[in-house]
Amino acid sequence: MPVEDAMALIYAEYLRASAKYPGFNSLHEGIAVMEEEFIELRTEVFASHSLRSHERMRKEAVQVGAMALRFLIDLCPGEVCQQPVLTGLDTGSEK
Numbered sequence: 001m002p003v004e005d006a007m008a009l010i011y012a013e014y015l016r017a018s019a020k021y022p023g024f025n026s027l028h029e030g031i032a033v034m035e036e037e038f039i040e041l042r043t044e045v046f047a048s049h050s051l052r053s054h055e056r057m058r059k060e061a062v063q064v065g066a067m068a069l070r071f072l073i074d075l076c077p078g079e080v081c082q083q084p085v086l087t088g089l090d091t092g093s094e095k
Contacts, residue, residue, distance in 0.1 A: 006065075009058075013066035014073075024074040034071060037063045 024030035041060035044052065 006062075009062045010065035010069060013062045014069045017063075017066055017070065024070060027075055030067075030071040030075050034064065034067045037067050 024033065037060065041057065041064055044057045044060055047053075
């Protein structure tokens with residue numbers, strides 16, 4: 001999947017979740033939600049081959065990414081959230 005497509009899925013999930021649920025109130029809440037989504041992804045990854053679903057893995061991976069994005073937006077103050085947005089495969093290596 002191209003990075004642009006993956007980011008579009010993550011951003012759409014971020015918008016959906018933000019409309020449905022209030023923002024994170026604390027670092028502990030943010031990490032707990034991220035952990036819950038990660039556990040759901042891990043459960044799907046470690047399911048037996050006959051039960052594993054690539055669609056569910058993709059859904060859970062998107063949710064992990066969306067919650068990481070939400071963590072940054074809701075809880076990371078100042079300079080961290082003001083870094084320029086990277087596009088494409090830009091690694092931000094220029095300093």
